[in-house]
Amino acid sequence: MFTPDTLEIAMVSFEGPDQYSQAGGLGVRAKEICRAFAAVGFRTTLYFVGDPGKPREEDVDGLRLVRICQSVSRQYPAGVYDGEHDKIEAMWSELPPLLVQISVQPSVAAGRVLAIMCEEWQTADFVETLDRNLRQLGLRDRCVILWNANNHFGFDNMDWRALERAATVTTVSRYMKHLMWPHGVNPMVIPNGIPVEALRPVDDAAVKVIAEAGHTPCLTFKIGRFSPDKRWHQSLDAIAELRDRGLPARLLMRGGIEHFGHGVLGHARQLGLDVAEWNEPIEEPADVARSLEQTGTAAVVNLRRFLPESVLPAISVAACAVLANSGHEPFGLVGLEAMAAGGVAVVGATGEEYARPYGNAIVVETAEGTELASALAGLVERPELSARLREAARRDAADFAWPEIIDGFLERMRYVAARQHVAV
Template sequence: MSLRIVRLANFVTPVSGGLRTALHHLGAGYLAAGHRPVLVVPGPQHRDEETDQGRVITLPGRRVPGMGGYRVLLDRPALADLLSVLRPDRLEVSDRTTLRWTGGWAGRHGVPAAMVSHESLDGVLRAWGLGESAARRTADRLNRGTARDYSAVICTTAWAAAEFHRIGARNVVRAPLGVDLERCHPRQRNAAARNHYARPGEVLLVLCSRLSTEKRPERALDAVAELRRRGVPAVLVVAGEGPLRARMEARVRAERLPVRLVGHIGSADALAALLASADAVLAPGPIETFGLAALEALACGTPVVVSASSALPQIVGDAGQTAADTGPGFADAVQRLLAGTESDRRHRARARAEQYGWDRAVAGFLAAHRIPQHVQGVMA
């Protein structure tokens, strides 16, 4: 039995990172399991194509000011009409804000629907400037509506699930994301990639992130400045785009920081080579619920320094270091990390990542959709 799994997502562009990666691998996994995945995303114009992750439909979406090219699906009648034509057997939604209404549509049409929690809602609200108590109250109100309107709320970590557990939601399902263990591999490490960014004896750090406020990318600049002040010959490569790029470039010039902002790296192999060739990867985002870029670094054999406020300490375990949310805090964690032997920290990184293959993630998401084992085809 083949099920049509329609997936809706906003904030996806050709240069976006973790969400786009997750959508691609989950869709490919559903397709391999014998289902018919359909992904609906916003874009500048209408497109409808068959891909290796199943059918992908792009609807015209409005550009969000100040968010580096992100678009959202705001035409509810057009999207509702498309859903009626597609007649999904399951609905999977990856936007907890502007697409929350689709849970009600699914309920009226008898379609089991799941909301995927890719972010901490109260964390996002705090990043947008709301006070802690107001953010919590607003998040709790919105999360109660989500839990009511969807058959399941899929959370990738216990950290992500916590804000639903605190309101007593009973339909929370845990399912991890994954990493491409073949493409992201220690063998991607090579001298040419490293020498392109760092001289002999320098400590090569990498930040792979969207350059937006909630990701706190400027904390990586704080960390490298502090390390240099301490006499550590650290250099930093920033891979990613976003609305903060111009401000970060101006600071790098003004302070003469040893930092290169290289933008979005379109080649998956080139990005893996950079991650594999670094001494450490920084993940300063305090509201990350999973951290795919950090997991890709681990799969490449490179340890990660992560924010103590995020879900990443659960993901990284003993394959990295947890840092206080300050520049000096990240500098401390980098120095603790480098105090160990290189072979040990690289072995720990790869071993940790091997617990998170995409096959496990796909099986977890299909189970969250309550698709019986005999329906899961090759995933059974």
């Protein structure tokens, strides 16, 4: 089996741990899997489109961060996907020699194999360039190259045959595997995970202050990109229906910068839901409580500022339910993280393979507000159901802790290395 003495890890991801670099689940995945590899002793480097104002190279808790495309990022200060295509072009020219210098040559000199894990469609052409460069340098048999799909973005414009020649294709769920079959690809499934810290008990005082500030037995929480896939409209329809029934349901929400967000908030107002825009910074659970308390009984509280990961567990437990009810979800980290904290996750029926309907979570099968409203009403009316789901959620989420996922990954690497004729 591969060990820190025989294997190094390099990941290439558009998103990363900087606030500038985070837009969705990809940034969380890149940060946490690399942190987990580093924590168990593997020399690990994460290459990502980072904050142009930070150092190009930095070591954080044993993980080496290498920020790429910084000269281009200075021209696009709004975030990682601002000027996306210019950054992709810069990555193609800048990254191959940089990765060889920082990761490939040192790992070869130390007698270790280098696993190069590339994420999402932005890196697909880079993988082909990297494969070619390594062959020219006579180093291809010392590197295992993997390319991972976290979503179906870009699938119709990719040269799948060239990608399969250059790398082993992976994805995050059987749902995604099935979406890739029509493209003639049969990827290996390596699921996402959560840090061990996500399983720690949540501070009861923080949970209490948020729950009490909600002034409702049906406080719900939703976080994610503003995309139709996330079923924002279903969430709002459910809140409106519950309020019409006399249950003062509320939705605490944090969306993205996508234009679809205007339609989401417009839909809320069409339903007669009062929307309170909260523009104050959120740094701790007390700030979340203040957003709920000072907006009175507003049906929707829209958090407009960055929401740190450190407050999410307390929100998840304080809420009646975390609405991760996507219609298309390749894996669903939000739901899994909510379960790990001890929250009730409401997920869709796509890639959320960790969820068992009414075993450890609630799984909605449709986009109808009535289905979601009925599920939320059941949680309010049956506290024992909520308690049972929360207990099972924490227990089952432990199976997806990163150390468990990494152990399986290392076993899969036996096959991948043999298939790519890498000398172990």
